[in-house]
Amino acid sequence: MNDTAGVRLWNGAMLPTPGVFEIDPAHTTAGFVARHLMVTQVRGRFEKVEGTVHITEDPLESSATALIETGTITTGAAERDAHLRSPDFLDVEVYPTMRFESRSVHGGESGPKWSIVNGTMVRRRRVGGAGKFVCAGDLTIRGVTCPLELDVSIDGVKGDPWGGERLALSATGEIDREAYGMTWNVALEAGGWLVSQKIQIEIRAQAIRMT
Secondary structure, three states: OOOOOOOOEEEOEEEEEEEEEEEHHHOOOOEEEEEEEEEEEEEEEEEEEEEEEEOOOHHOOOEEEEEEEEEEEEEOOOHHHHHHHHOOOOOOOOOOEEEEEEEEEEEEEOOEEEEEEEEEEEEEOOOEEEEEEEEEEEEEOOEEEEEEEEEEEEEEEEEEEOOEEEEEEEEEEEEEEHOOOOOOOOOOOOOOOOOOOOOEEEEEEEEEEEE
């Protein structure tokens, strides 16, 4: 196994050395969670994801892009998946992909949670933590582009048995599906809606170092 992964200590966290990483679709999950009947969670994922992560000398100048094939959505129910692919939702015949492109990265702070201000112990406001960042970018679905912030965690950098180097990361966020024109819903007699307006995003990714 290759144990010579390129890592460095930055602000209390072990991060990759600068380079370009390509997402490994076989070890990456782009998932989502929606509420059904206001109480039950429905989980799904997209099975085809590709993208690139550029790690720079200053980690806060790093960037990422991702392209997802909308037609590969799966929730474990064929009828529901067909509806999600229809014009009511993703309209995959017209919009076969969705795209995320980052604009900025911030966070990754470390240090004590508390400090003394004017003689009083005050909790410090921190964005992220060691190895944790906020990636701000733009997500395009159905031809509509809206801002999206992802909470990103660098989970590790490891050599693999084939002499390569892999970056593991996870990210979470939230979107308003109606902002992308996916407004289909059914009102419930007891109040509320069949499908939640807010959708949670859950990403678990591996990326392979190319440079």
